[in-house]
Amino acid sequence: MHQMYSAGPGADGEDAGRRRFLAIATGAATAAGLGALAGCAKGDGGHDGSPGTASASAAPGGKPSPAGAQGLDVKAENARPGHADWPVDKAGPARAIEGFADRVSVLPGESFGLHVSTTAPRFTVSAYRMGWYGGARARLVWRSEALPGVRQPEHTVDAGTRMVRTRWTRTATVTTTDWPEGSYLLRLEAQGGEGRRFVPITVRSAATAGRTVVVNAVATWQAYNRWGGYGSYDGPSGGFASRSLAVSFDRPYEYDDGAGLFLVYEAPLIALAERLGIPLAYTTTTDVAREKRLLDGAAAVLSLGHDEYWSPDQRAHFTAARDAGTNIAILGANCCYRRIRLEPSDLGPDRTLVCYKSSYEQDPGFKRGHPATVDFRSAPGADPESSLLGVIYDGYPVDAPYVVTNPGHWLFEGTGTRAGDRFEHLVGVEYDKVNTGFPTPRPIEILAHSPVVCEGRPSHQDTAYYTVASGAGVFATGTMRWVEALDATGDGRSGRNHGLDARSGALTTRVTENLLRVFAAGPAGRTHPAQDNVNAVYGGSESVSR
Template sequence: MKKRWRSAALVAVLLSASCSAAPEAAPPVSSKAPTAPARPAVQNGTPGWEITHPGPAHAIEGFADRSSVLPGAPVRLFVSTTAAHYTVTAFRMGAYRDSAALQVWKSSSMAGSVQPAAVVQQPTRTVVAPWRPSLDLPTRDWPPGDYLLRLDGDNSSAQFVPLTVRSPSNAGKIVLVNAVTTWQAYNEWGGYSLYTSPNGSKAARSRAVSFDRPYQAQDMQGAGDFLYFELALVRFAENLGVPLGYATDTDLHADPHLLDGARAAITLGHDEYWSAAMRQNTTAARDHGVNLAFLGGNEIYRHIRFAPSAVGPDRVEIDYKSFAEDPYHQTNPLEATPEWRSPPFPRPESVLLGNFYRCNPTRGNLVAANAGNWLLSGIVHNGQSLPGLVGNEYERVDLSVPTPRPIEVLFHSPVTCGGRPDFADTSYYTTPSGSAVFSAGTQYWICALDAGCPEDHADPVAHAAITAITERLLRAYAAGPAGRAHPAQDNLAALGVPGAKPDPQPTQPPDHPAGQ
């Protein structure tokens, strides 16, 4: 959904302060909270990685020829700058002492140049930067993880280029999946995104966006999405010492074996744009015992497909947001791109997610409704309110659409959105394969792992509770199919969810259109 709600001031704070220290162990919320295992020792980080003064628009900017790379494979970087010279510094982002970053590489001084202007390709109004490659980055000694490449010009300009060094194997690991398709959907570099156009017209927006361009600097898209919606969970998980793998959702699209043998896959705070292959591969992993966690409030909403660009495969992200307008409605209708829930082939996100997207913007308190559940037991009590943790978008269990059963609602939180009273749900269901699927149902879950976030509703009790619940979830997921030890106990009838009946029969809706 359209929600570029972060303020420039908030982004500056995030860049310079909020992730400057490794997460601490959560203090117990009640006397029953279990004692957490000791954290592993952390490595000293590199201070001063933040960008606090990026300089004028287009003073320096760049993009990589791929969103992710295996260790040792070269990465081509495309840079345009008004500076006479610039450097590139690679920071691995994660759980380091006194910093969120570790410098792993730095280039020599490079001669700068201004590259050609953006080109808008018709009829889809796709913006590309027709640039020459500037340098190759060696990744031979770069460990898997999430990276920010900082471009620094000698004209006091700076900009980030995000890059994921993915894990060669994810067997036995919890895989953290960067939502680069959503980053790109909102990217307005060159004036167009999947939401808007230079004159503000939604009708004239792009129908396809390209990764062959920088992210818009003013809103810190790309790097800003990572810093706000993802980094706190990455640092938290690394600090726990659980085995981790790293990938992007374009990898999830391209590689049906990406999650082979994985313990879990975690999608992060803003993961809205999904291809059919992303859904198929994630569903197949779940059905083979891979746990899933969705830590946002609007996942699997937009249906996309990919096409190649001049730079490489899967570099063009297509979304007409309309069945009739998409040329594929005649040639390959199942790959046409209305919302996933929309006709003529509705495949709502609830089939995989459990939850169902409802509305934005809203803000409310997260209210515990199932304190006996293994994730909440001893951490919160029924009716306990965690301030400010529902928003900006939210989901709920809605039995008017296909929903896996049994499913438990852990938090059942009253909200009002668009003048309509409703509930936001945090849900948990399990499958015959033994996998468990957790849906936070709010975009602020990951933010709450940072003691200072949400910035206008930060609450130490809420931070401690979400920290303790998330640790319990990740440790159980790291041990294997969590549904075997913790099967879901359906509680929808007890909560008065419309259409719920006691003792429902187990159901697992198929993730394909009826009749296909």
């Protein structure tokens, strides 16, 4: 069986081209998504009716606020006025200003360091909490005074792993007093408007019991980050052989706005979930990996649009949550595909992502007995992702219609869809399917079964839902464009790189609303058990390994 799992879509020879393909799609979609937020909305940013101006220099190590311990009141938070002027619409010259936080997440009230490099003499930092806010999508919760700018030293590249290192000094310390839990973008702005960039950070929840957990996929953001010329897919030559074998969180994100993959693959879902007002908690993939009991008692946990790189601990904690009755939603494709290891950097724990892929035998950690950082389905230690997801990654690149198979399913309630309805361009750029040649939980129900042709190979994309003995339900969209499609309007403002239209936006929005409401209510399998239909969909032969 190891041979079955030893190779598959996204194999090493394809990685460099795959990364470039996704980067082009992401960049276009980001620009399109920002264009959709043009307009003006005014209102309070701080508690006193203003954004609040305070020094970015503050004592580190602040304690979590009482609000953080009690949990976020999503409805009350989103009733506050938003600020529609948050986007980085004019990034300015390269290297004009950029930076990173020395922690991917903090508890409310804790501090973190900002490491900023700029050619400007002074700059400011504005902290925007991302949510719904009546459609503005963000609220300004804090703004710094003008801070002195400095041009930080050039990065270096580790000779053994080709990992980019910055070793920048800390520019400012930010304390998150009175910042509600959530996903944040810090906007760095050079004096005189010479440049703007984002720095993402999560104000995480201390507990998740009874709530739906939004998990920011920070490991995948970093793997695709090519700042300094190197990422997990290629180096300056563009070839796979020159890729980084380890990448560091101690650097900015390459994409023009500095937000990594957040705005395309995560922000639209967060806006929708907060608009619904369901109880939410926030965390990151790093936190789930580190804290064994973080998901205890959670109603549901959400993996968003592109969540490819997982540590074994993260996967074990997701699986344990499912087996304890927590629902899981996989709102993308190619999820839980790469097995990684997290190691410390000079700035703290879990700030180095190690993924040797096919070169795992060169990994000093593997030689010391750590699991090989190869694809989960590959030897040694093959453990295909389908045992958790229900579906398994089948390939890229594709661009195909999404075809509804099971319109009577509760997830399609209110969509008005009929069997065979097609939604153009909704399947892509990567896709998953039900493939019983790999470990597949049963009963599993296929809701959409879309023909695709991937590099000349006919196949299918599947959206699927399964339930387990604990009562948990697990849903997987099977397409990477699902979250992105939530913003599709058909008016040219968003999704224009794929041609996603208003029908796709309406479909994905209603299905996601149905999903989030049912999953927030507790173990979905107790009220909505899956009805296995694999034989019917695949004509009695079921899906087999290719």
